[in-house]
């Protein structure tokens with residue numbers, strides 16, 4: 001029976017260790033999705049391009065907010081889509097109309113968010129690119 005160990009203060013409280021572990025699982029999930037999902041790697045490349053454009057054109061803080069929310073929302077939708085695909089494959093590896101509908105609807109969520117993000121991107125960057133090309 002440990003007489004001393006429990007009475008000594010731990011370096012990190014249990015709650016902090018649990019939160020750190022949860023962050024680790026979340027990063028592991030993003031890394032796994034990046035490894036398996038081509039679409040997510042395309043989003044990563046698009047994110048770098050958008051950040052570069054924002055820096056180059058010196059967009060305003062309000063525009064950065066719209067761009068950041070749009071980029072984050074597309075990543076979020078793609079990650080949720082990946083999670084839904086994994087669960088559907090787990091519970092219904094064989095053909096089932098509901099499994100197909102679940103995957104189609106999840107993919108539809110990504111499409112809707114991507115179109116919204118494209119709209120934001122066009123509103124913020126198209127006039128600047130247009131002006132640059134028209135010079």
Ligand SMILES: Nc1ncnc2c1ncn2[C@@H]1O[C@H](COP(=O)(O)OP(=O)(O)OP(=O)(O)O)[C@@H](O)[C@H]1O
Pocket residue numbers: 037038039085092093094095096097099100101103104107
């Ligand atoms: N178990 C299933 N039952 C019925 N239809 C399915 C099933 N699995 C996939 N489908 C249909 O095939 C489509 C493509 O499914 P798939 O699992 O290949 O996803 P995906 O959109 O190609 O994803 P990714 O390319 O990211 O792997 C689905 O959107 C759905 O219409």
